[in-house]
Amino acid sequence: MSKGQPSVLLHLFLPRVIDTRRSTLEDPRFGGVEAGGTKVVCATGDASGSVRERTRIKTTTPEETLRAVVDFFEDRPLEAVGVGSFGPVDDNPDSPTYGFITNTPKNGWQHTDVRGPIQEALGVPVAFDLDVNAAALGEHHGGAGRDVDAFVYLTVGTGVGGSFMQSGRPLRGLLHPEIGHLRLPRASGDDFAGHCPFHGDCLEGLAAGPAIEARWGRSPADLPDDHPAWEVEAHYLGIAVANLACTLAPERVILGGGVMHRRQLFPMIRRVVRERLGGYLDHPRFTEHLDEFVTPAALGDENGVRGALAMARQAAQYDC
Amino acid sequence: MSKGQPSVLLHLFLPRVIDTRRSTLEDPRFGGVEAGGTKVVCATGDASGSVRERTRIKTTTPEETLRAVVDFFEDRPLEAVGVGSFGPVDDNPDSPTYGFITNTPKNGWQHTDVRGPIQEALGVPVAFDLDVNAAALGEHHGGAGRDVDAFVYLTVGTGVGGSFMQSGRPLRGLLHPEIGHLRLPRASGDDFAGHCPFHGDCLEGLAAGPAIEARWGRSPADLPDDHPAWEVEAHYLGIAVANLACTLAPERVILGGGVMHRRQLFPMIRRVVRERLGGYLDHPRFTEHLDEFVTPAALGDENGVRGALAMARQAAQYDC
Numbered sequence: 001m002s003k004g005q006p007s008v009l010l011h012l013f014l015p016r017v018i019d020t021r022r023s024t025l026e027d028p029r030f031g032g033v034e035a036g037g038t039k040v041v042c043a044t045g046d047a048s049g050s051v052r053e054r055t056r057i058k059t060t061t062p063e064e065t066l067r068a069v070v071d072f073f074e075d076r077p078l079e080a081v082g083v084g085s086f087g088p089v090d091d092n093p094d095s096p097t098y099g100f101i102t103n104t105p106k107n108g109w110q111h112t113d114v115r116g117p118i119q120e121a122l123g124v125p126v127a128f129d130l131d132v133n134a135a136a137l138g139e140h141h142g143g144a145g146r147d148v149d150a151f152v153y154l155t156v157g158t159g160v161g162g163s164f165m166q167s168g169r170p171l172r173g174l175l176h177p178e179i180g181h182l183r184l185p186r187a188s189g190d191d192f193a194g195h196c197p198f199h200g201d202c203l204e205g206l207a208a209g210p211a212i213e214a215r216w217g218r219s220p221a222d223l224p225d226d227h228p229a230w231e232v233e234a235h236y237l238g239i240a241v242a243n244l245a246c247t248l249a250p251e252r253v254i255l256g257g258g259v260m261h262r263r264q265l266f267p268m269i270r271r272v273v274r275e276r277l278g279g280y281l282d283h284p285r286f287t288e289h290l291d292e293f294v295t296p297a298a299l300g301d302e303n304g305v306r307g308a309l310a311m312a313r314q315a316a317q318y319d320c
Numbered sequence: 321m322s323k324g325q326p327s328v329l330l331h332l333f334l335p336r337v338i339d340t341r342r343s344t345l346e347d348p349r350f351g352g353v354e355a356g357g358t359k360v361v362c363a364t365g366d367a368s369g370s371v372r373e374r375t376r377i378k379t380t381t382p383e384e385t386l387r388a389v390v391d392f393f394e395d396r397p398l399e400a401v402g403v404g405s406f407g408p409v410d411d412n413p414d415s416p417t418y419g420f421i422t423n424t425p426k427n428g429w430q431h432t433d434v435r436g437p438i439q440e441a442l443g444v445p446v447a448f449d450l451d452v453n454a455a456a457l458g459e460h461h462g463g464a465g466r467d468v469d470a471f472v473y474l475t476v477g478t479g480v481g482g483s484f485m486q487s488g489r490p491l492r493g494l495l496h497p498e499i500g501h502l503r504l505p506r507a508s509g510d511d512f513a514g515h516c517p518f519h520g521d522c523l524e525g526l527a528a529g530p531a532i533e534a535r536w537g538r539s540p541a542d543l544p545d546d547h548p549a550w551e552v553e554a555h556y557l558g559i560a561v562a563n564l565a566c567t568l569a570p571e572r573v574i575l576g577g578g579v580m581h582r583r584q585l586f587p588m589i590r591r592v593v594r595e596r597l598g599g600y601l602d603h604p605r606f607t608e609h610l611d612e613f614v615t616p617a618a619l620g621d622e623n624g625v626r627g628a629l630a631m632a633r634q635a636a637q638y639d640c
């Protein structure tokens with residue numbers, strides 16, 4: 001590399017970085033939308049990934065909700081927007097219904113174009129993906145996945161959903177498989193029928209928040225740390241993590257979502273993973289260093305909107 | 321592109337294709353080795369992937385066995401060799417023990433360099449991988465995986481092993497995860513303790529050939545098609561396939577190995593997959609066209625050596 005005239009070189013390269021049509025270096029440049037079934041979080045962020053402004057919108061009808069999203073962004077200078085949405089969604093950019101929510105049970109939102117109205121109103125590129133992929137991308141950029149290449153992000157809340165990220169991209173098969181509906185062996189003595197409308201006793205039907213509440217008759221938030229509910233929960237999540245290790249051998253499984261706020265679950269889950277793998281996967285990450293293998297989401301409930309902002313930076317071909 | 325003098329252009333380019341140090345157009349150019357715990361299959365193949373010659377060597381000591389492998393190839397003109405080996409193996413080309421079998425229970429073969437002696441004796445590039453990855457690659461080249469981009473190959477024989485192939489490459493995590501040791505819900509009434517030395521009742525411990533024999537007291541080959549053993553077998557394999565669909569959403573799951581010679585299993589497995597997915601994965605491949613989703617290995621027991629030959633073509637940077 002030439003050592004001559006660094007200031008001239010700097011001058012030559014700077015315009016690519018700071019000169020944009022609609023923003024200046026000081027302005028937020030990117031918009032992120034985390035569209036959930038009960039609320040929508042909108043944020044603006046800068047090139048470094050920091051959040052500048054944020055707002056929370058109640059999810060009502062698609063028209064009213066998307067209008068409020070556009071209103072929040074409308075006067076702000078943006079280069080691109082990223083949207084992480086509740087699903088199921090059409091996430092295929094080549095599809096005529098790319099950016100639609102598809103056959104959701106949520107009333108009024110079936111077959112709704114989420115991406116189109118935002119793109120038309122704002123006139124900038126809008127990237128679109130499933131919420132759990134956005135959250136995983138958030139953890140990849142500055143969260144618990146920042147130091148690994150391949151990891152699984154699993155959220156355990158009102159449902160269970162997951163994403164396998166490799167080199168900053170979610171695995172996409174014929175459709176996003178979501179991981180949440182695995183069939184697992186029962187915990188000893190657990191004869192709860194399960195709470196999944198599709199499968200009854202799949203992982204989501206046995207371990208999501210509503211399943212815990214239905215099994216024990218109390219909200220998970222009201223169950224003390226030493227309640228037997230958490231041993232049952234650790235059984236299902238631990239075996240799910242062990243099965244993911246046997247299928248993908250990821251460097252990490254990051255657990256997020258409301259249920260995972262109960263931090264006492266982590267050592268319990270690691271114990272189940274160690275027992276179930278039984279030393280078969282002969283790598284220290286699966287035998288000695290399970291504290292590095294099974295970790296909490298580092299961005300907590302922020303990872304969705306942070307991932308949506310990362311999608312926006314990618315859409316603007318900025319830094320990702 | 322210039323339209324002038326095509327015959328001169330042809331002359332210029334032809335030597336790259338047909339002129340090699342050790343072979344002519346008519347000769348076989350590639351060697352494939354499928355190294356199993358009881359036998360080793362060696363074959364030569366041409367650029368099209370066809371097998372020319374083959375031999376079968378009994379697996380005895382490493383020295384004797386590898387000497388016989390080298391003897392088979394020694395006077396044949398080769399550009400490269402591919403080896404698919406029983407495991408566990410070190411498949412990391414950057415590792416000092418790349419090409420070694422590692423901590424196998426097979427006597428005398430622990431920490432054995434398989435690749436090194438072949439490469440030294442023959443003086444050509446030798447590619448090395450786990451047997452199930454070679455078999456999956458064989459199915460990718462001209463087998464049941466030839467028309468899809470992402471598929472799982474699962475072999476059910478003396479053990480259960482698998483490989484997730486995407487764009488012609490096996491998924492490699494921290495190590496090759498092998499898939500065979502998934503934990504699954506029990507079939508109704510099945511209280512067999514399981515046959516896996518690591519896990520007891522994982523997929524391999526419940527569904528591999530030795531598990532079938534231990535559970536029913538008869539070799540699987542002696543069990544008639546209407547024996548209840550096959551319903552139990554279809555339960556475990558069907559749920560494993562459903563879980564793989566929920567994790568990877570592959571275009572196909574290809575089932576091979578000795579147990580899968582029992583073709584009556586296929587419709588039974590598809591029925592379990594359909595029941596267990598319950599319509600959740602909303603793609604015709606997982607709902608209507610399960611006959612295209614769950615299929616037998618097209619190359620049968622040939623896929624290992626055919627995949628090893630494909631590895632050799634890749635190592636010679638030939639056609640893959």
